[in-house]
Amino acid sequence: MLAEVGYLISALGYCLFLLLLFTTRNNGLPKKLLILGVSANLFAAAFYAANQWFPTVLNVALLLESIKSLIWLVFIASCLKGDQQSLLNILRIPLNLVIISIPLIALVVAVLPISNPENLLKWQYLLHTLMSLEMLILLETFYRQADQERWAYKPLVLALGGIALFDFVLFSEASMLNQIDPMLWEARGYIFAALLPFLVVAIRRIKHWGIDIFVSRDVVLHSSLLVVAGLYLFIMALAGYAIKLVGGNWSNVIQVVFVFLSLTLLAALFLSNQFRTKVKVFITKHFFANQFDYREEWLSLTQKLENSEESITDFYQTATISLMDAINCNSGMLIKFRDNNMQCLAQLEHDDLSQIDIELLNQVLPFIKQSQWIVDIEQLRSKPFEYEGLKVNHALLNGCSFQLILPVFQKDQLWGLVLIQDKDGKRLSLNWELRDYLKVVTAQVASYLFQHEASKELAENAQFAAFSRMSAFVLHDLKNVLAQIDLILSNAEQHKNNPEFIDDTFETLQHTKSRMEKMLRQLTDKKDSNHEHLRPCIISALVQDIVDQRCQTLNPVPEINIVKDQQLILDSDKLGNVLYHLINNAQQATDDQGKISITLDCDDTQKTAIIVIADNGCGMTDDFIQNRLFKPFDTTKGNAGMGIGAYDAKNYIEKMGGRIDVSSDVGKGSSFTLYIPTQ
Structure with a gap:
């Protein structure tokens, strides 16, 4: 009798509230669905109140609960899309179809002609538990998206949320015990009646039904946490029921301890900022578009x-x-x-x-x-x-x-x-x-x-490298000048009274002075053009002068073989330095009793002058020729060499459009062939 009184009070309250709804001026689909939802609650409460005279069939009660849940879920969905004026438009949205799928399944299960419907009771209770959880999630999303309208919608959310939360507890316990708790069922009518004033306040506050939903990161976070909490509590409830079945005399104590620890763990996780941050980052990374492209x-x-x-x-x-x-x-x-x-x-x-x-x-x-x-x-x-x-x-x-x-x-x-x-x-x-x-x-x-x-x-290192390279070339030229002065001094004691020696000495000093002036001019005048030093030069005369003036201090003295002479227009000093370096290297690589030959020829068809410097000295390996011979600052002479002579020779000949070919056999000698264009 106590339950029937509660549902009767609830039915009377919903009847008055329904009359009040008809007096409001708000129109639109949400109001129509609200009237339909209140009518469903009124009918269900009246039906349960008549249980004293007409006993309620459980399957019919579950059918009514499914219809009520379906109407209220569609109502909330219509409020989440305030611009929708047609029920058909609401149902066309894929998310809304997912929302109403659970109550529709519950309706089908409730009307199925099954001989033993008690076998499906647990599943029906589970479906109603899920519907209550679904209602809580939608209400939480709805409230967070209300923004400036939260004050108006708060009573509505409290009323529907309270009903959904009570039903969640009722049906989750029923799904575990396979029966509805009589005490909770008796209290349900009074709970519904107690929450009714919130609905009255809501319709007075709300001027515009519906809000434009925007699924923000915070909304998804809190909704996800709510879903996780619901599933967690449901699993823990199943575990608690299992403990009660197998726990014997200690089942109640163990169950209380287990529930307390479960709730403590849930609270610890939800209060953990690190846990919430990780969940939010996971949701944002995997379910939202990036803020930045x-x-x-x-x-x-x-x-x-x-x-x-x-x-x-x-x-x-x-x-x-x-x-x-x-x-x-x-x-x-x-x-x-x-x-x-x-x-x-x-x-x-x-x-x-x-x-x-x-x-x-x-x-x-x-x-x-x-x-x-x-x-x-x-x-x-x-x-x-x-x-x-x-x-x-x-x-x-x-x-x-x-x-x-x-x-x-x-x-x-x-x-x-x-x-x-x-x-x-x-x-x-x-x-x-x-x-x-x-x-x-x-x-x-x-x-x-x-x-x-x-x-x-x-760039700074390149400047230092250029300076070092310039210094190396200066030292190399100074070494050549020193060799000429050393030649004069070594013969001065013997020929100092010879007029021809005196004349040769002054000629050599004049040549040395010219070379020093040219070197200083190149260092100080960066715009100095190489074309100013080009002049006609007979190759045989240039080679003979180098041998006579600069190659007499070392043995063996080269032999000159002229096959065909040629006159070229070039910088004779520069070419002279190149030839002197190659001849000097040949002298150092050959024993005093060895042989060095310089052959001069010309290829008229290729318009190329050919100079071959050959010796029968120690020779070079192919690896040395390929990797070290023309590499700057790489020398085999220790402190006596700079390692730039061969590099300078190759660089100069190639700038003229020619080339240097090298052939050598270890222990047999080497041959350098210079090809110089005549034009």
Whole structure:
């Protein structure tokens, strides 16, 4: 009798509420479905209240509950799409079809002509449990999307949510015990009647039925957590029922302990910020489109870096400006660490670092080096637990002049920092996606910085290399001049009274002076043209002069064989140096009793002068010829050689359009063949 009274009170309340609904001016599909839902509740309550005179058949009661759930789920779906005016349009939405699929299945099961329907009772209870859970999820989504209308919709959500929560407990227990708890069923009518005033308040507050739903990340997070919680509680309830069946005399105690521990674990997980963050990141990564099109952003940033190079000569400033533009900020600073000191390389509308800034950075640096994390000052101030292991003086956070700290790493070593502050007062929401985007942007800018630093260092090294190369050539020429002076001094004591020797000495000194002047002119006048030194030169005369003037101090003295002579227009001094180097190398590689020959010929068909310098000295291996002979600064003479003679000879001949061919046998000798174009 107690249950019938409760349902009777509930029926009377719904009857009055239905009359009140007809007095409201709100029209549209949600109001019609609300009237239909209230009518279904009224009919069901009246049907249960008549149980005293007409006993209720369980299968009919479950059928009524399925119809009620179907109507209320469609009602909430219509509110989630406030612009829909037709029930057909609501049902065309795939998500709504999924929503109403469970109550439709429950309806079919309830009307199936089965001889022994008790076998399906557990499954029917389970379907009603799922419908209640579905109702709670939709209401939670609906309330979160109401935004400014939350105040108006709150009573409606409380009323329907209270009913759904009570039904969830009722049917979840029934699915485990395969019967409805009589005590809960008796209280159900009173619960429905107690929640009815919330519906009355709701229809007075709500001026516009329906909201435009937008499935945000937070909504999906909370809905997912609610689903997980429902499934978890359902599984734990099954486990508790199993404990009750097999626990014997201790079943009640064990069941209470188990339920307490289960709820404690659930609360610990839901209160864990780390757990919630991981779930949110997982949902956002796998179920939502990215906030940034990384391909477009990458191309845009690359284009900005390239375009800025044309107008800004300081590549540090270019990198800072491009990074600020990529994240729509207007103030920043680029800092590099050198010998444990911070050096500001670029500033964009940012003041110099204060003592507070420097002290804060010194406290944050160990954490950044270890974790390689981007640090958000505001987040660090309000949620310090996000930065586990980072301990800073919070007074410094309130006085610092930047908002974000972006680390720049080079091969896992902290290269520098980018400090960002938006002077317009906008605050970046530093979620996982923005962190990833900032890492991508920082990596691109860092690559640009490292490339330019490497290019700058390479250019400086190239200048030093050019200077070293020039010095080597100068020393090489000075060595040749020294050889001529040494020849004069070695014969001075014997021929100092010979007038011809005196004349040759002055001629040699004049030639040496000319070579020194030419060398100094090449060093000081970079615009000196090689064409100014071109003049007609007879090859045989040039070779004879080299042998007579510069190759007499070493044995064996070369023999000259003239097959066909040729006159060329070239720099005789330069060619003379090339020939002298090759002849001198042959003399050093050949015993005093050996033989060196210089053969001069000309190929008229190819219009090429041919000079062959051959010896029967020690020879060279093929590997040496291929890999070392013409390699600059590689010498076999120790400190006595510079290692540039052969390189210089090959380089000069090839600049003239000719070539040098080398053939050699170890222990038998070598042959250098110079092909020089006659035109």
